[in-house]
Amino acid sequence: MKVGFIGTGSMGSMLLDAFIASGALMPQQIFASNRSLEKVNLLAQRHPGLNVCSSNVETVKNSDIVFLCVKPLQYKVLIDEIGNEVKPNQILVSITSPVQTHHLESVLTCKIAKIIPSITHLTLSGASLCMYGSRINAEDRLLLEKLLGFISRPLEIQESHVRITSDFSSCGPAFISFFLDQWIQAAVEMTGIGRENLTELAGEMLLGTGKLLTEGGFKPHELQERVAVPGGITAEALALLKQSLDGVFHQLISTTHAKYDEDLSKCNTLFGDSKT
Template sequence: MKVGFIGTGSMGSLLLDAFITSGALMPQQIFASNRTLDKVNLLAQRHPGLNVCSSNVENVKNSDIVFLCVKPLQYKDLIDEIRSVVTPDQILVSITSPIQIHHLESVLTCKIAKIIPSVTHLSLSGASLCMYGSRITVEDRLLLEKLLSFISQPLHIQEAHVRITSDFSSCGPAFISFFLDQWIEAAVEKTGIGRDELTTLAGEMLLGTGKLLTESGLSPHEVQERVAVPGGITAEALALLKQSLDGVFHQLIATTHAKYDDDLNKIDVLFGDFKTL
């Protein structure tokens, strides 16, 4: 199996690194291309044997599966470049949430999947959100999910739910890290404790809490009940958080969905310029 990566920016290079680190792919199986060739050359230095492609066309011609790791508004130029060389037996995987499967199926003859990754794949963990086009077979799905299982927990979702699920799996690490960063900053200022010590402690706490939710079967509410003794310190602090954060998460969801809808409208206009198959 040969796997291509078009776009080796933050997420493209993360996926590439994770697949190699996990043993899912050997560098010799990977073809990479990017608008800035120096970025691909750096990856090839880090992973000897990786195939550097001088163009996206060369990449597609050599790959069985191609991950499209470019920004939403770059898709039109990319598709204009590769649409004449894709074949019906190839699988193209978009990792860009506003790009809809029907957009790609209307202008490309190949099989289309959509997978939303997460920065957590750097540690070979977290969930990858999987959506499949009408041409994807059961065998194709199993192949993709086997590959993804080396670096994540593949979860099949409805494309209509991609935004809200991405809030948790993809944006969530940033949201949780922001909360921890603010908490650590306050603790350092209040007590003089070392930042590194607290960061390590917070990471272990977060890892353990995740295991309680995924392995022990506890719900978030049940975790709170296990920790917060009525009238105790945790209960007092939780009451403060509930009061202070009232409505914040509804606003957070409204914000991410508004940006997504705006991006989607731009993509609809972009793909309206294509002649469909």
């Protein structure tokens, strides 16, 4: 199997690195292109044997599966470039949430899937969100999910839920890291403890909490009840958080959805699509 990557920026290079680190792909199986050839050459230096392509068309011609890792408003130009080169048996995988599977199926003859990855895949963990176009068959799904299974837990979702699920799987690491960073900074300022010590402690705590929620059988509210003894320190602090964060998460969801709707509208315009 030969796998192509068009776009080797933050997410494209992350996926490529994770697939190689996990053993899912050898560098010789990968073909990659980018607007900046220097970025692809750097990846080839990191992964000797990786095939550097001078154009996106070259990547498509050499690949069975192609991951499209470009920004939403770059898709139409990219599709115009590679559209005549794709084959019906190829699988093109978009990793950009506002670009819809029906957008791509309307202008391409190949098989279309959409996968939303997460930076957590660098540690071969986290969920990858999977959505499939109408031409994807059961064998195609198994192929994609077997590949993604090396670096994540593949989860099929409805495309209409891509934004809210991405808030947790893809944006979530940044949100949680922001919370921890603010907490750590306050602790350093108020107690003089070293930042490195607390950062290490926070990471271990977060890892253990994740295992309790995924392997330990706990739901979030059950974990709170187990830790927070009535009248104790944790209970007092939770009461403060509940009061201080009242409405914040509704605002967070409204913010991410508003940006998504804005990008979706632009993509609809690009692809001449009146659907909302």
